[in-house]
Amino acid sequence: MLRLFLSLVLAVSFFGSFSAKAETELWGDYSGVTLRVKLIGGGQYEGLYNEVIPWWEENTGGKIEIVTQKNHFELDKEIKKDIASGNLDFCVASNHTSFASQYGNIYTDLNNIMPASVLADYTPLILEHSTVDGRLVQMPRHSDVSNLYYQKSLYEDADNKANFKAKYGYDLTPPETWDQVKDQAIFFSNPPDFYGTQYVGKEEAIAGRFYELIIANGGALFDEDYRPIFNSAAGVEALQWFIDLYNAKAVPDGVLNYLWDDTGLGFASGTIAMNLDWAGWAGFFNDPENSKVAGDIGLVRAPMGSGGLRTGWSGSHSFSMTESCPDKEAAASFLWALTSNKAQMIEARGGLSPTRPAIWDAIIAEKKAEGDEFMLMVFETFKMSLAEDAFTPPLIPEWIEFTNVLYPELQAAILGDKSPEDALATASKKATEIMEDAGYF
């Protein structure tokens, strides 16, 4: 511990073409130390490791051994197996605010490890979301919230404007409410060549989308005792939105098998008018090599539900340190490096939303200087959205298990196998069993 604090230095970091505010750095001499780490893999995530790991090894003399690098759902399964077998022989692992509460106390409380001056560099609300039962179990890497991308030219077309006004009685402008999204999606659709919108249709993904819509409609999933209350007027209204779009063929027929890659690639293919998606896709969408809509993309904050609130299902990717880690000082230094100004700037340049306020300022300044109007719009929109609209799912260990009983019922209602009321009643009954078993009531 002493070695760590002795190595603390307050420095001003200069990197790239900008200067960020003073950052507390956490270097030390860790020659001879090898940290075993389990990381989330995939093209979007691995660029960070390629730059930060050599940087950390060079500055500390330590070594990083990547034990596992796989997608988050596979990593989640592996860590659950590790917990069951008691085989926690790694120091650092990727984590997520929606997953963290499942893992009990295998991860160290970083409040006792990270100096307050280091924690002060992160957005306080995100640190709060990274806390489970009063223990800070993860250092936030980047945050996610979704906003609405759309094809600008559709809204500039004079025929579209006139026809839409004649049919719906109001001007065709980027939607402010989810009811307007529905109208416009149906208006733009010309299946099977073109669809108004799309949604992720299975697993936690659709459960999360339903969750944010029920909140925006003024409802909730659970009451204060975690009794399910989503079988309500707000819940039926939220589910009906998905059903109406499906029945109107305003979304592709296969949408219930879609996950994030399917919706992202679908919008990039130019066959979708509007797409609610994460910040990380922005660069891809506007890259002519990957996307047919490059140069024709607008972005607005996620629309509002009938309760006057905007949807804002949010979470943060993060890194945690195991309680069993034999060299916590070195691991703390590595956690800091992975989420440092330098690391976050690397990811922000790819379009991801930073968890340090200084990096928001820096990336916006950089994009202004470059004259990159599109990415400037992306960062300004997501900054506002994270500040004003974002909310996490219930940070409880039962979240994933709950979504696994909810999503098949949502699908059944969308496909017409059940009425929305029946589907939500069944999901509510199963959710009640989960919460009872977990001892909430």
Add this chain to the structure above:
Amino acid sequence: MRKFLNGPWVLLMPTLIILTCVVLLPLLLSLWTSFTPFKLTKPDTLYRFVGFRNYERLIGDIDFWIAFGRTVLFLAVALNLELVFGLGIALLINKITYGQRTLRTLMMFPMMFSPILVGFQWKYIFNDNIGLMNNFLREFGVIQPIPWLVDGILANTSIMAAEIWSSTSVFAILLLAGLLGIPKDPIEAAKVDGCNSWQVFKNITLPFLMPFVFIAMTIRSLDVARAYDIVQMMTGGGPAKRTELLWTLISRTGYVDAKMGMANAMSYISIFLSIAFTFFFFYKLVEARQRLSYE
């Protein structure tokens, strides 16, 4: 003691020890967990005995029994279709006099793909928007895309097509081995006596092949009853549980929900399905052999 050390038990000991460690102990442990509320994320729950609670819940769980019934149906249809296609391929290849080895090798290609890759390939083929099947049909005037992986019957048929494509060659290889082992004399004698091709096949070839058919059925029934990878890749058991088979349900319960005690209880009930099919096919195998020896 001396007698024991010189007896056959000593020679059997290494096998018994290995079998106990790699088969018996894991089986007993998983059986024990099925009587506990064991959660992967709460290792302490491994020691909480709850009796038959998991099994009692499963008896009243309609979703489990629907998945169970769908697995039986899937098994029955897939096995029979694989048999028909495998037998046809084996008979055709058996007729070939030139290039038979090359064709036998080509026929085994689908078996060489990992089931996960097969799942990805067929998911792409049946994708409603960019899939090969719908684009192919569009050339013939079918403009409206067919939701192959959404409609209940179509989705199960699509998965079955992938499973059959991947594994029919198992049947073909085993039946071809059977065909190559059939003595030529009875067939030639039947032809001399005026039997047509169908009569030769029905009364001579098929009875000789039946033991091989039941061996292939037994092997494949165990495989199909554990079908997971292809289904998981193509539909994940959905949408709305329309393609849920036992092992997609068990896997989600055990590894995603982390409820390993409940998942093991499901597994033990599903094992009865495999035992029933294995017992049935072995019974038919013995019967076919006896019939062959009488004739």
